[in-house]
Amino acid sequence: MTRIPNDQSHHHQSPPCLACRVLLLLDVQVNMLKHPADGGVPSSENVLRNIEDIVDRARSANQPPRIIHVRNCGEPGEPDAPHSPGWQLVFPPLSHEFVVDKLKNNAFAGTKLADLVPRDAELIVVGMQSDYCVRATCSAALDRGNNVILIKEAHATYDRIEVWNGGMVTQAHDVELEIEAELEEAGVSLLCMSDAPHLFSDR
Numbered sequence: 001m002t003r004i005p006n007d008q009s010h011h012h013q014s015p016p017c018l019a020c021r022v023l024l025l026l027d028v029q030v031n032m033l034k035h036p037a038d039g040g041v042p043s044s045e046n047v048l049r050n051i052e053d054i055v056d057r058a059r060s061a062n063q064p065p066r067i068i069h070v071r072n073c074g075e076p077g078e079p080d081a082p083h084s085p086g087w088q089l090v091f092p093p094l095s096h097e098f099v100v101d102k103l104k105n106n107a108f109a110g111t112k113l114a115d116l117v118p119r120d121a122e123l124i125v126v127g128m129q130s131d132y133c134v135r136a137t138c139s140a141a142l143d144r145g146n147n148v149i150l151i152k153e154a155h156a157t158y159d160r161i162e163v164w165n166g167g168m169v170t171q172a173h174d175v176e177l178e179i180e181a182e183l184e185e186a187g188v189s190l191l192c193m194s195d196a197p198h199l200f201s202d203r
Contacts, residue, residue, distance in 0.1 A: 022068060025067070027133050030085055030087070031086030041157060047156040054199065069100070070101075070102055072133065130156060130157040138186075150183060151190075152192050
């Protein structure tokens, strides 16, 4: 199994976690956000644009959230193997932002993420993949008591091949909607990109 430090956070003084609000960027890495023809998710262009908008708003907010970049570390030879081109973060972290490297779908498992996200924090989640890391991390955050917000059209996945159903394919968009419904029923709040201007202001 790939072994890397659990937490490669930038060890500069972090701004206080006001309110407390955290923006969690899950696996926003080159591998899955390339053009679909090059192996990216089907909605990579739209999702990338939306995540960029959210990151820009977070960084320019009067009271910016704590921003945490979670980076998946694949096995040797995989597209997101450590230090490969696909492993790189799309948005280079600023000096006061954190980077947490993970090996499992649940970003809290085996990492220091729990130390960076207070249990009473509002957690705003974007990133990849809807039916793996997004689902697992949102569920874990709910279990620990966080108020979790998932931004629609700022998370994505690939088409799903239904192995046990004749190999039929469920389109990525339908998988994303399925995960949204599942997480909303569990207690996650869903917001749209039209809500982005108000994400990091007093609500």
